């Protein structure tokens with residue numbers, strides 16, 4: 003089967019869905035291929051812009067502060083590339099970077115408004131959200147359900163960590179211990195923290211329950227009332243003003259569930275940031291897909307881009323394998339947003355690292371070819387350390403237009419752009435920049451692709 007589009011997006015995580023939405027809203031016919039699940043759906047669902055410089059333990063108080071530092075230290079970081087232009091001073095470059103990231107954040111906030119992953123937060127400050135292990139993490143935007151309200155501002159606040167019997171993903175007593183130790187060191191409220199367990203039996207199951215099963219259960223009528231009956235007793239027991247739950251408040255109805263629960267128990271309820279499988283990550287994925295479809299984009303799920311047809315300087319078509327057949331998509335421009343190891347955009351084996359769709363050269367964070375780098379040589383022995391894993395910074399190098407480059411630094415094809423975790427030059431797990439880079443680069447790559455198509459008069 004042959005299909006045609008102005009723009010083909012390969013990849014359906016944050017970067018691809020944002021790029022596809024921006025293009026569709028500008029009037030381009032846009033087709034998106036997604037082979038499977040994304041890192042976006044496995045993320046905590048909070049949108050980090052920039053939290054840390056690698057190797058430094060003090061978090062940035064705002065994305066602006068972090069962006070200025072990171073682009074000064076790493077001139078080839080994807081955030082730095084956003085500001086590249088001809089004949090501009092360094093002040094103008096910094097202003098362009100901050101302006102573009104702010105614009106992308108505001109765009110996302112507006113587009114997620116009214117969806118199941120509606121977000122709160124401002125570009126001018128980093129929030130410090132609590133994780134399921136009781137630590138905190140700097141982030142820019144949080145889903146409404148994750149917001150702890152005035153917990154750390156009220157002198158009389160009391161926090162209850164509530165876990166679920168049979169769900170091993172969250173240990174409330176360990177989280178409470180870690181959290182209160184941090185608060186004592188900072189000498190800030192809450193000064194009292196407690197923990198409890200409650201019971202939820204999704205579909206009659208009382209053990210080995212996953213957070214996704216609980217979230218689906220809490221979307222059903224009557225289940226929030228049953229949960230409130232148990233929590234009310236515990237809230238009263240310690241005088242809790244706030245209740246921290248693992249991220250399980252629902253997939254379709256999480257925001258309404260939070261308000262209902264708060265009314266019934268008389269305390270602020272919020273979800274902690276969790277690990278995969280992630281209910282808020284799933285909500286974010288579904289909301290972004292809804293936004294893309296609403297903008298007029300078309301999406302083929304379960305379709306994997308496997309090869310391409312090239313004519314001189316351009317990619318003319320991409321061949322994708324679907325569940326039933328192979329398709330050929332002829333497109334005027336293409337955005338590669340296939341993610342890294344989880345999404346499947348970069349793969350590694352005993353021979354080295356490779357980009358999986360076009361076989362574009364991959365590079366390390368210092369822009370040496372990583373084609374022959376065996377993954378085990380590019381990983382630290384300690385899985386968690388302040389400098390992270392070097393292999394996370396490997397990916398595709400790009401030019402100022404977000405076009406992948408060849409070994410000689412020139413663009414690989416004039417109509418191929420790239421965005422998100424497939425890019426080289428940043429390490430999201432230590433910087434806390436993952437969804438922020440995916441958003442900003444997806445937004446920027448789409449704008450550049452639109453400009454390119456208008457310049458070459460391929461579209462009006």
Ligand SMILES: Cc1cc2nc3c(=O)[nH]c(=O)nc-3n(C[C@H](O)[C@H](O)[C@H](O)COP(=O)(O)OP(=O)(O)OC[C@H]3O[C@@H](n4cnc5c(N)ncnc54)[C@H](O)[C@@H]3O)c2cc1C
Nearest residue numbers: 013015017037038040041042050307341345422423436437
């Ligand atoms: C466990 C975990 C927790 C995280 N937590 C956070 C967090 O709290 N905050 C934050 O900001 N960031 C977080 N991140 C990082 C963040 O999730 C990623 O940086 C971001 O989602 C990358 O988005 P992406 O669109 O580039 O790639 P992905 O979301 O991975 O999407 C890639 C897409 O490409 C598709 N694809 C791949 N190859 C093909 C092909 N050949 N054909 C068709 N489709 C293809 C995949 O199926 C997928 O849909 C976390 C990451 C992980 C793994």
